[in-house]
Amino acid sequence: MDLIVNNGIDEEILVDFNVDDFAEDWEKNSAWSVSFSVTKTNKNAYTFNMLQQEAMIKLEGQWFVIKQLEPTASGRVLSKSITANHIYFTCQDHRQYNQKSQTWSIDDALHWTFDGNKLGFTWEVVGSFEKAQMDNFGDANALSMVETILSSFNAVLDANNKHIIFYAPGSWGQVTNNQFRYLYNTDTVNCQIDTTNLKTVIRGYGKQNDDGTYAFPFVTYKSPYVVQWGERHADPIRDDRFTKADSMLAYLPSQLQDKPAVTLSITVKRKEEINKGDHWLLIYEPMNFDTDVEVIGYKKYPFSKYKPPEVTFSNDAKDMTGILSSFNRVGKTVSRVVDKSGNVKTSAIARLPDNKVSVGTGTKFSPGYDPTQLDIPHYSLATPTSDGLMAAADKQKLDLIVVDGNGNVVVNISLATAQNDGLMSKEDFVKLGRILFTGTETIDLQTVLQTLQDHENRITALENGGGTGA
Structure with missing residues (x-):
């Protein structure tokens, strides 16, 4: 080689x-x-x-x-x-600039992704797929669109150079007679066993009609492992892609984790032929474990005569690579809506008519509540005699503040009298009138206050016996 x-x-x-x-x-x-x-x-x-x-x-x-x-x-x-x-x-160097929202077959989605590419990419589909609803599909590079297709159709990707192959889960990988056995052909095992999401019963609902009915009555799948683990009900699947009960029933097992989820990494003792998607029998006596696992990752040393491969297996219906891919897709979706500062992008906000609230079709509300029927009030501008966006009294005050030709703010408020409010209320004006001054000398209020304070200090000193005679 x-x-x-x-x-x-x-x-x-x-x-x-x-x-x-x-x-x-x-x-x-x-x-x-x-x-x-x-x-x-x-x-x-x-x-x-x-x-x-x-x-x-x-x-x-x-x-x-x-x-x-x-x-x-x-x-x-x-x-x-x-x-x-x-x-x-490198298919990421090809881009589809337009978007479409519709129910897609996987072939339609791949044509939309790759048609017209000048890089020499071709594709192939192995196995059968249900159709999938994808909104705003496009305006992205081909690699990003491929990731969306893998998620939406639950497909597995392999490639022969620029020829990309999309496998249905049932058509991917080979069931082998090979086994990994602790202390036989491996002595290094990092094993994680998780029953958190173990379920044995799952219900499926298909397309919902506008009147709230469904295209077919719900169907229920029970795993053979219900004998071992009992009935453990998973969250139901609600998917408008399905219009036939048998299609939904065939789909439900792939959405059920009916065995303990096992993810493990091992280093084998000798060179082994490891292929993508191979199913091996894992026998791990310390945990009394005997189950079928799928190769979801490997690290091979093809030129080394002695260095064995490192292999990652999983029996989880949604293995870790799928979860990581989901996080990436969510991140890309969020980035279309929120900018780097955490603010919602203006381009992500759809403009609605002023008196409308938009909701998705088939949305259900609590009895007596329907946001599409909300009466959103409209306010006119306030006048000095009628309320509007502000009270009439506040409008009167606002009108007294003007800007002259030089740009200076002028407050046109009259002096108060005993009968009318002005710079102060008429009540305060009456109180001020009770303070009498005699003579024609100008009174400095600050001097008066200081004199009063001096007198108060002298009186306090005399009361404490600390004063001196005049």
Whole structure:
């Protein structure tokens, strides 16, 4: 097996690379890459120089594009650390600029995603899929749209270079006679067993009509494991994609976690042939565990003679890679609505008629409450004699504040009298009139206050026996 390097001009075999650290990493529906390090020697000098960003690596017929390159130098020794992603990830360089909202078949969705691409991408569907409702599908790069398709149709992706294959869950992977047995072909096991979401009964509702009825009566699926675990009811599935009961009944088992969820990573003792989606029998005596598990990830060392693969399994109907993909999709959806500062984007707010409240079809409300029938009041502007957006009395006060031709604020409020309010209330004016001054001398109120305070201080001192005679 050779490792081929292609820089767009030349294609050469790479030699003298570190065979024991060359790794191929794959995770279901989320990652596929190779990584390795190489030091420049007389034998590989020309090919070493070809290892630049965006150059391609071919491993067992599959092309990978260099995305991370870390050259280092120690004296005269030159080295490079390289990570290259599978070429199917470059479908992100194709974009669908338009959007559609409709009920899609998976073929329609893939045509909408890839038709007209000039990068050479093709696709294939294996197995049968129900239709799925997808709103605002598009205005995104093809890789992002593929992630949406995988989620909406519960599909599994594999690729043969630029030919992308979408598998229905029942068509993915192979059931093998292989087994991993503790202390037989593995002695390093990191096992997580979780029964939090273990359920054995699930009910399904199909498309709901405008009058509240359904396309078919609800159907119920009971797992064979109900004998072992009893009846544990899962949240019902409500999905308008389904108009036939048998289609819903066939779908329900894939939505039920009817066995303990097991996720484990192991390192095998010897080289084993591990393939994507393979089902192995896991026998783990310390936990009295004997169950079928699916390969959802691996790290292989294809050029090492002795280094065995590291394998990740799961028997969860919704394995961890699917959960991580869901978080990514939610993040992208939120980013369309909320900006980096946490504020709702104006573009995300639909403009509604002033007197309308929009709700989704089929939405149910409590008896006597219907927001579409709300009477939203309309207020006119206030006048000095009638209330509006403000009280009439406040409008009168506001009208007394004006701006003159020089931009100065002028408060046109008359002086108060005993009969009329003004700068002060008429009551305060009457009180002020009871303070009498004689003579024609101008009175400084601040001086009067200071004199009164001095007198008060002298009286206090005399009362305390601390004063002096006049």
